[in-house]
Amino acid sequence: MEFAIKLAQFLLSLSILIILHELGHFIPSKLFKTKVEKFYLFFDIKFSLFKKKIGETEYGIGWLPLGGYVKIAGMIDESMDTEQMKGEPQPWEFRSKPAWQRLIIMLGGVIVNFILAFIIYIGISYVFGDYYIENKDVKDGIEVNNIELEKAGLKTGDKLISIDDKKITTFVPAINMDILTSKKVVVDRNGEPKTIFLPNNFIGKFIDADKKSLISLRMPFVIGGFASDSPNKNNLKTKDIVLSLNGQKIKYFDEASSILETNKSKTIPAIVLRNDKETPVQVTVTNKGKLGVIAGALKEDNLEKLGYYKFSKVHYGFFEAVPIGLDKGVTQLGNYWKQLKLIFNPSTGAYKGVGGFGAIFNVFPASWSWFDFWNITALLSIMLGVMNLLPIPALDGGHVLFLIYEMISGKKPSDKFLEKAQTIGIVLLISLLLFANGNDIYKALFGK
Known part of the structure; x- marks a missing residue:
């Protein structure tokens, strides 16, 4: 289907x-x-x-x-x-x-x-308006999903300031493409500005790493499901939100890995948010430093309710939508031309990402969305x-x-x-x- x-x-x-x-x-x-x-x-x-x-x-x-x-x-x-x-x-x-x-x-x-x-x-x-997060509201920084971006110097928790000298005011999915085709990213790290220069062949390395995104919003540790051999099927439940592990508070999913890594093959105390109540549980960490769970996600209204992010929705009248739409078109045209120049420059490795009809087919989502x-x-x-x-x-x-x-x-x-x-x-x-x-x-x- x-x-x-x-x-x-x-x-x-x-x-x-x-x-x-x-x-x-x-x-x-x-x-x-x-x-x-x-x-x-x-x-x-x-x-x-x-x-x-x-x-x-x-x-x-x-x-x-x-x-x-x-x-x-x-x-x-x-x-x-x-x-x-x-x-x-x-x-x-x-x-x-x-x-x-x-x-x-x-x-x-x-x-x-x-x-x-x-x-x-x-x-x-x-019809749809604009849906975004003010960059200033990404208070605890972004999550880095790509190893090559980490090697270049970007870290989870960094707060974006600018990309190629363009100040970042809103956080939207397209920001990944801005970074991918950029040469310089400036971030706020622990209150100090830090400039990160991306290598000329970064886009080729990104393609080799086969990641769907470079960065994303940091998300809470939500239990979305369980692996078949999970040792925690009875003490954790789907939709639980992990708030602490072994006495250490956890706000984001990425904070759990280091705690679990130091507690391999142990049973440790944890606190989860279950049905809006903090509930103490015992969890078993596997010998690989995992809980045997599948990460879940929260809808925007729940993220707002829990105080993670504030989402902004802007509706436009028809005459307001005209300049907004034209600006989006010009931006996309400029971005694609920029990508095309990178593709024709062999040193960038961007040619590795050139796709045919199969690539276009795979861009479309598996569920219908106008x-x-x-x-x-x-x-x-x-x-x-x-x-x-x-x-x-x-x-x-x-x-x-x-x-x-x-x-x-x-x-x-x-x-x-x-x-x-x-x-x-x-x-x-x-x-x-x-x-x-x-x-x-x-x-x-x-x-x-």
């Missing part, structure tokens, strides 16, 4: 992005009276699942969900249909249109991608727009590059040159797809 939910979200998001991207090419083509021969969701190699011709255009759904396309008459594209280019240019063909019209047609897809992302972020801000769905779709729309702008032949950016050259020089590249460039571009794209999806397969097989 979880797989079906993830698959449904993946296909719906992909379909929205592909259809709207291709509409970005289709609409200006029609406006400029350029013939569009095909409009396809997914690729129809050898056969299609559905097709219907309306007017001069065949609309269809292919069987291979790796993208989609519009086939514009008189244009050298990924179909490599060179036969059409042998005849004399016709008024309805792409190659017969002025360069500025061809430029608009080629930029249409990425423009729609960026507009879609901004619209989604505005909608999210209006908030997560639209956030992921907006980010994918930005990614699709930026990737299509890369100056690689066969991508929109490659066509745009040749059109700009033509408009500046007044000389149009020959059809033969464009055919060769398109072939090179397709080889590059196939190589990139093989690398990205090969990464997915490698991680699935070896857990990296």
Whole structure:
């Protein structure tokens, strides 16, 4: 069932992005009276699942969900249909249109991608608002989840001050990405500021460490369940909150490990919060320094009730949501561009994190959430727009590059040159797809 939910979200998001991207090419083509021969969701190699011709255009759904396309008459594209280019240019063909019209047609897809992302972020801000914790309310600092971040110098209990000289005012999940792509983090450690410089290849080390997050909020020690061989099934209960171990007070889960480590194979006294009452119990520590329990979690209102954190919820009217959504879109666009530069710099090791369709599939949650769905779709729309702008032949950016050259020089590249460039571009794209999806397969097989 979880797989079906993830698959449904993946296909719906992909379909929205592909259809709207291709509409970005289709609409200006029609406006400029350029013939569009095909409009396809997914690729129809050898056969299609559905097709219907309306007017001069065949609309269809292919069987291979790796993208989609519009086939514009008189244009050298990924179909490599060179036969059409042998005849004399016709008024309805792409190659017969002025360069500025061809430029608009080629930029249409990425423009729609960026507009879609901004619209989604505005909608999210209006419907869901913002949910966050003031950074000043993270009074006991953060928990470090990644060994490489610890090696770099960050410690559990540090309070974030700034990331790459940007002052931290709110604590949100996206802060992990800010740290991952940063060079410098300043923290408050025991009342003193401390600057931590992250190594150039930190992002590669993070990927090798295979952690989902770098840092998180420190959480109470909540009993969520028990291991099959747990020695504490009878004296602890699910939803208990451990307040002390062997006479030492515990506020956060991370404080328990050192106490348990020094009491291996012993039975020690503990106090738990059970049904809002402090209850003394005896717990047995295994020879590995564990209690044999699975950590649980508390909802935001319970964390507030117990005095751990104060959560802020902001609702926006429609006109308030517009600048907020636009700002989120610009921030995500900047962040993705920053990530892309890191990927193309081999010394950072960021290329290890490049993923294909498997990685995109796994981004979607196992339970349906419209908030997560639209956030992921907006980010994918930005990614699709930026990737299509890369100056690689066969991508929109490659066509745009040749059109700009033509408009500046007044000389149009020959059809033969464009055919060769398109072939090179397709080889590059196939190589990139093989690398990205090969990464997915490698991680699935070896857990990296």
